[in-house]
Amino acid sequence: MPNDPALFPRNFHQALPVAVRGEGCWLFSADGGKFLDAAGQAAVINIGHGVPEIGRAMAEQSSKLAFAHTSQFHSPPAEKLAARLLSMAPPNFRKGGRVYFTSGGSEAAETAIKLVRQYHLEKGQTARYRVLSRRQSYHGSTLGAMTVSGNLARRAPYQPMLAEWGHIAPCFCYHCPFEKTFPECHLACADDLDSFVAGSDAASAAAFLFEPVVGATLGATVPPVGYLARIAEICRKHGILLVADEVMTGIGRTGRPFAVQHWGIEPDIILCGKGIASGYAPLGAVLVAANVVEAFENGTGAFKHGFTYQAHPVATAAGNAVLDYIESHSLFSRVVPAALSLCNALAPLLSHRYIGDVRGLGLLVGIEILRDKSTHVPFEPSEAVAEKIRAAAMEEGVLVYPTQGCVEGTRGDHILIAPPFIVTPEESGLIATALSSALAKVFPN
Numbered sequence: 001m002p003n004d005p006a007l008f009p010r011n012f013h014q015a016l017p018v019a020v021r022g023e024g025c026w027l028f029s030a031d032g033g034k035f036l037d038a039a040g041q042a043a044v045i046n047i048g049h050g051v052p053e054i055g056r057a058m059a060e061q062s063s064k065l066a067f068a069h070t071s072q073f074h075s076p077p078a079e080k081l082a083a084r085l086l087s088m089a090p091p092n093f094r095k096g097g098r099v100y101f102t103s104g105g106s107e108a109a110e111t112a113i114k115l116v117r118q119y120h121l122e123k124g125q126t127a128r129y130r131v132l133s134r135r136q137s138y139h140g141s142t143l144g145a146m147t148v149s150g151n152l153a154r155r156a157p158y159q160p161m162l163a164e165w166g167h168i169a170p171c172f173c174y175h176c177p178f179e180k181t182f183p184e185c186h187l188a189c190a191d192d193l194d195s196f197v198a199g200s201d202a203a204s205a206a207a208f209l210f211e212p213v214v215g216a217t218l219g220a221t222v223p224p225v226g227y228l229a230r231i232a233e234i235c236r237k238h239g240i241l242l243v244a245d246e247v248m249t250g251i252g253r254t255g256r257p258f259a260v261q262h263w264g265i266e267p268d269i270i271l272c273g274k275g276i277a278s279g280y281a282p283l284g285a286v287l288v289a290a291n292v293v294e295a296f297e298n299g300t301g302a303f304k305h306g307f308t309y310q311a312h313p314v315a316t317a318a319g320n321a322v323l324d325y326i327e328s329h330s331l332f333s334r335v336v337p338a339a340l341s342l343c344n345a346l347a348p349l350l351s352h353r354y355i356g357d358v359r360g361l362g363l364l365v366g367i368e369i370l371r372d373k374s375t376h377v378p379f380e381p382s383e384a385v386a387e388k389i390r391a392a393a394m395e396e397g398v399l400v401y402p403t404q405g406c407v408e409g410t411r412g413d414h415i416l417i418a419p420p421f422i423v424t425p426e427e428s429g430l431i432a433t434a435l436s437s438a439l440a441k442v443f444p445n
C-alpha cells in the first residue's frame with residue numbers, strides 16, 4: 001500500500017508498508033504482511049505489542065483527566081510512576097530523589113543538559129556548563145542532545161549549529177581506539193576522561209553523559225569490568241555530574257531495571273525513554289538523585305525549563321500499566337533466560353565468513369558484519385551492508401535495526417536485535433533462521 005502522501009516521511013526514497021496491528025512479538029501490515037519484531041522496533045517494545053490492559057488504563061485515565069498543566073497541578077499517575085521508578089533505581093535515588101517526565105529520550109537528554117547547568121549555578125559554580133560525552137554515541141535528535149551525541153553521520157548536516165563541548169574515546173574493546181587489549185590497557189579509555197577534563201578548561205566541565213551499553217551507534221557494546229567505576233571516580237574527582245543515558249538500556253532490557261546496576265555505580269542522573277511505556281505512549285524520564293535535588297531545594301527552588309506535555313497523565317498512566325504488566329508477568333526475570341536462548345540461536349551465525357561479533361547484554365544484542373574478520377576491517381559505507389541485511393531479513397518476515405559507523409564513525413556495519421521480553425525460544429530460532437537466509441541473499445558466494 002503506498003504511503004499516505006500527506007505524511008512527511010523519514011525517507012522520500014523508501015516505500016514503507018502500513019502497520020495496522022500488533023500482537024506479542026508480531027506486527028501486521030495493511031497489505032497482509034506479518035513480521036516478527038526482532039528489534040522491538042528500536043528497542044522500544046519491552047512487553048510486546050497489543051496488550052489490551054495498557055489501552056484500557058490509558059482510556060480510563062483520559063476519560064477521568066486527560067491533561068492538567070504541571071505549572072498548576074500534579075497528577076496521581078505521574079506521582080505514582082515517579083515513586084515506582086525511584087524505588088527501582090540505585091540507592092542514591094531512593095530517598096530524596098525525584099523524577100522529571102518528558103515525552104521521549106531526546107527531551108530527557110535536553111532536560112538533563114539544562115539541569116546539570118542549573119545544578120552548578122545553584123552551587124555557585126557558574127563557570128560549569130560543558131556536558132562531555134563520547135565519540136560514537138547517540139543521545140537524541142534535538143540540538144542539545146545532538147551536541148552531546150558523537151554519532152558522526154547524524155551530526156554531519158547540523159555541525160555548524162552544534163556546540164563543541166568535547167567528546168572522549170568510546171569504550172569499545174572490539175575496535176579499541178588505542179589499539180590495546182583489556183586488561184593490559186589499564187582502561188585507557190576511562191582515563192581519557194581524566195586527561196581530557198584536565199587538559200581542556202576543567203573549570204567549565206559540568207557533567208559526563210554516557211550510555212552504559214552503547215546501543216544504536218556501537219551495536220550493544222558492553223564495557224569491561226572496572227570501566228564505569230573508574231569513570232565515576234574521575235567525575236567525582238573533577239566535581240562533575242555523572243549522567244547515565246538509559247533510554248535504550250533502562251526498564252529491564254539488560255536484565256536489571258537499570259544497566260548501571262550490573263556494575264554497582266550510582267550516577268547523579270539517569271535518563272529513560274523507549275521501554276518506559278513500551279511504545280504505548282510517548283514518554284521519557286529524568287531520574288534525579290538526592291544530592292542534585294537538594295541543590296535545587298536549597299537554592300532557587302525553581303528549574304527554569306518546561307514542556308507543555310511533561311508528566312502527561314495519560315502517558316504516565318501507560319507507564320504505570322506497563323510496570324503493572326511487567327510485575328504481574330515477572331517480565332524482568334524473563335530477560336536473562338530469553339537472552340540465553342536468543343544468543344544460543346544466534347551463535348552459529350559467527351561461523352559465517354562476514355559475521356565478526358555477536359555481543360550484548362540481556363535482550364540488547366548486536367551483530368557486527370566485517371569484510372575481514374581476522375583484521376576487523378569493515379565494509380565500505382557505500383556498500384550499505386547493514387541496510388541490505390535489514391531489507392533481506394524483512395523479506396524473510398523479520399524486522400531488525402541496522403546502523404553504520406560503529407568502527408570510527410562512518411565505517412562499520414551492525415544490526416541490533418532487541419525483541420520484547422516475551423520472545424520465545426521458537427521466535428529466537430526464527431530470527432536466527434531469517435538472518436541466515438538474509439546473509440545468504442546479501443552474500444550469495
Ligand SMILES: Cc1ncc(COP(=O)(O)O)c(C=O)c1O
Binds near residue numbers: 138245246247274
Ligand atoms: C541512548 C539513547 N538516548 C536517547 C535517544 C533519543 O530518544 P528519542 O528518540 O525517544 O528522542 C535514543 C534513541 O534511539 C537512544 O538510543
